[in-house]
Amino acid sequence: MDAFAAAFAAAGDLILSADAGLVEIIALSLEVSLIAVGLSALIGMPLGGLIALATFPGRRAIIVVFNALMGLPPVVVGLVVYLLLSRSGPFGVLDLLFTPTAMIVAQVILVLPIIVSLTRQILEFLWIDYRETLRSFGATRIQCLATLLWDGRFMLVTALLAGFGRAIAEVGAVMIVGGNIDHLTRVMTTAIALEASKGELALALGLGLILLAISLVLNVLAQSLRSLGETWSLA
Amino acid sequence: MTFAGCRSLMSRGLAPIICLILSISPAQAQRPFITLASTTSTQNSGLFRHVLPKFTRATGIAVRVVAVGTGAAIRLARAGDADVLLVHHKESELAFVAAGHGSLRRSVMYNDFILVGPGSDPAEIRSILDVDHALSRIASAQAIFLSRGDQSGTHKRELELWADASTNPAVASGEWYRETGSGMGATLNVAAAMGGYTLTDRGSWLGFANKRGLVLLHEGDPRLRNEYGVVLVSRDRHPHVKAKAGQVFVDWILSEEGMDAIDEFEIDGTRLFHAIR
Numbered sequence: 001m002d003a004f005a006a007a008f009a010a011a012g013d014l015i016l017s018a019d020a021g022l023v024e025i026i027a028l029s030l031e032v033s034l035i036a037v038g039l040s041a042l043i044g045m046p047l048g049g050l051i052a053l054a055t056f057p058g059r060r061a062i063i064v065v066f067n068a069l070m071g072l073p074p075v076v077v078g079l080v081v082y083l084l085l086s087r088s089g090p091f092g093v094l095d096l097l098f099t100p101t102a103m104i105v106a107q108v109i110l111v112l113p114i115i116v117s118l119t120r121q122i123l124e125f126l127w128i129d130y131r132e133t134l135r136s137f138g139a140t141r142i143q144c145l146a147t148l149l150w151d152g153r154f155m156l157v158t159a160l161l162a163g164f165g166r167a168i169a170e171v172g173a174v175m176i177v178g179g180n181i182d183h184l185t186r187v188m189t190t191a192i193a194l195e196a197s198k199g200e201l202a203l204a205l206g207l208g209l210i211l212l213a214i215s216l217v218l219n220v221l222a223q224s225l226r227s228l229g230e231t232w233s234l235a
Numbered sequence: 236m237t238f239a240g241c242r243s244l245m246s247r248g249l250a251p252i253i254c255l256i257l258s259i260s261p262a263q264a265q266r267p268f269i270t271l272a273s274t275t276s277t278q279n280s281g282l283f284r285h286v287l288p289k290f291t292r293a294t295g296i297a298v299r300v301v302a303v304g305t306g307a308a309i310r311l312a313r314a315g316d317a318d319v320l321l322v323h324h325k326e327s328e329l330a331f332v333a334a335g336h337g338s339l340r341r342s343v344m345y346n347d348f349i350l351v352g353p354g355s356d357p358a359e360i361r362s363i364l365d366v367d368h369a370l371s372r373i374a375s376a377q378a379i380f381l382s383r384g385d386q387s388g389t390h391k392r393e394l395e396l397w398a399d400a401s402t403n404p405a406v407a408s409g410e411w412y413r414e415t416g417s418g419m420g421a422t423l424n425v426a427a428a429m430g431g432y433t434l435t436d437r438g439s440w441l442g443f444a445n446k447r448g449l450v451l452l453h454e455g456d457p458r459l460r461n462e463y464g465v466v467l468v469s470r471d472r473h474p475h476v477k478a479k480a481g482q483v484f485v486d487w488i489l490s491e492e493g494m495d496a497i498d499e500f501e502i503d504g505t506r507l508f509h510a511i512r
Contacts, residue, residue: 087315087473095475097316098270098301179301182284197420198279199427199445 003201010206022207026214031188032100032174033167036107040115040163043108045156048119048146052127063120071111073220074106075172081106098179103187106173111163117160125150126155154226161222168215188214268297269480272317274356274388275418277463278302280438282376286496290487296480304387306417312336312466317475318481320466321437321488323388328464337466338478343488344497344508345462348392349440350453351423352378352432360432366456367400376403379409379431381422381486383413393434396458423449436461438507462511465489 009180014022085087085097085105096102126148134144149156171189178185180194188211195204267271277283278300287298301311305322312320313336321343326505337422337512349378350360350369358370373380383390397404404412413431415422419439426433433442440451467485470478487493494510501507 087475089314092315098299145335179299179303181299184299196424197418198441199273199420200423201445 003205004060006202007205007209010202011209012206014203014206016220024183024211025186025191026186026210028100028185028188029168029211030214032103032187033107033164036104036111036114036167037160037163039104039108041160043157044112044115044163045119045149046145046148047115047215049123049149052120053121053141053145053148063117063209066113066117066120067229068160070117072110072113074110074170075176077106077109078173078176081109081173085177088169098181098185100178102177103174103185106177107167107170109174111167114163114166115159118162119156122152122159126152154230157222157226161219164218165215168211183206262450263410265479266295267480268299268493269297269318269477269484270301270316270443271321271484272301272303272321272353273317273321274305274308275302276323276389276436276439277321279418279420280373282438282443282508283498285500286488286493286509288486289492289496294483294487296483298484300309304383304385304389305391305496306386306388312468315468315476318468318477319484322466323461323463324391324463325462327388327391328466331466336469336472337483338471340464340466341489342511343417343463343465343483344510345460346437346508347454348389348434349437350432350434351426351440351449352428352452354450355430355448356452358432361452362451364456365418366396366453366458369453370396370400371402373432374400374404374407374411378403378406379411379429380481381411381426381431381433382412382414383419383422384416385511387419387435389419389434392461396434397448399458399466441502441505441507463508 004210017056051059051066059185081102082097084091085102086092087097089179092201096105123145127144130148130151134147160166169189171193174185174187175179175190175193178187178190180190192204192207192211195201195207244361250279274334275281279302283298283302285299287300292296295376301317302489303311305324305327308317308320309327309331311317312331320328320331320337326335332340339450350366352358352360358369358373358378360372363369363372380391391512408414413425413429415425419435420443423435423439423443424445425431427445427449432452437454465485467478467481468476470476494512497508497510498506
């Protein structure tokens, strides 16, 4: 138990000293993961909605594939993105390897299937209630999709949070494509891995506690926004 | 709800998100930089934190360090993803240059490898002078030995030492010979937890904070010398390589200033690396 006490002490010290390195690492973690979730939402929510509303051959197969992709191992995604962005790879000329942009690309691949699958599931559920009404208005498919996304927005927050949880917690992909470079691509999870490998277990665990706290604060914020929004739209 | 909702979704919901994403582009340093592929030992020991700021102050060139094992660092450089290599396996470095990937290889510094293990020393290697004799004793005692197993410089040296000891530990893989497939720090963590022996560079050992029952048991055999070399990645093979800035780095690290910076670096009063002048 001493190790855990030491971890809490290390976390407390880091926070109280407002360590500049720590602030930088937290900021980059949030920046990379929030942008990755934002981009995934922009692509994934309309896509998930389309799959929910449309009927076409192979739809079941696509749903199964997206569900399966939710379990993509981050380290495999990291390796694939590395091979694509490497100077010897097809997108090498973009010079993106070992940059935050490369980390965002990898995290979008990890988060997108989660947003697509959850959006699809939520909208399929709403569609049962909305179908008749929207059809009687003569709504086009795009109008139906937009309506469902808007009316389901509070439920879709859960999809965003699930995606964010995946992004902020993974280490395998960002380690490979970011390189864990100090002051450039070091984020919370890669810093934790580094400290653990230096045998600084209390410091590593302390960083983990801070990561957990950040995740908790974001979830509380999202939950409050959601309740606030729901109260307003009912009033 | 319904169709008014569609329009407000576009104006209120999506537009700000798009603006937000477009406005926050990840912070990219604008000053000149090189990418240095190196080993975990140089990073974890704290050497780079001591030496590299001096280089950046002197030249205005930032150094982005990607710290992986020697094998992985060489693969990165071969793919053109690094400008300079600083690793510790001379044969691999020379092969890299001979294959046309690197334009020159120079010796930079050395320290040594050591054998660490549990204080109880079940294989009784503490008083043994030859490293191959020490390794054979570990093998015959079937005492747990943790190997990096990751094609790093330390791993390659370990395999050479086993060959010198005429022992093939691979046959006992998974039994007393256990390959972690990870970095030096991770392997030391495992050795500490299992009470096993392992080969480590002295820098990683001195910088390692979770030793628990592990102690230094064997050192001093001349075959345990651990030499680090610097290699400039060849511009002929990879035209985008920052050869000019890379050359500035190589020249600086080999200069009096660079050599002094390496020699100055200490942990608890112990010098970790010795510059090769």
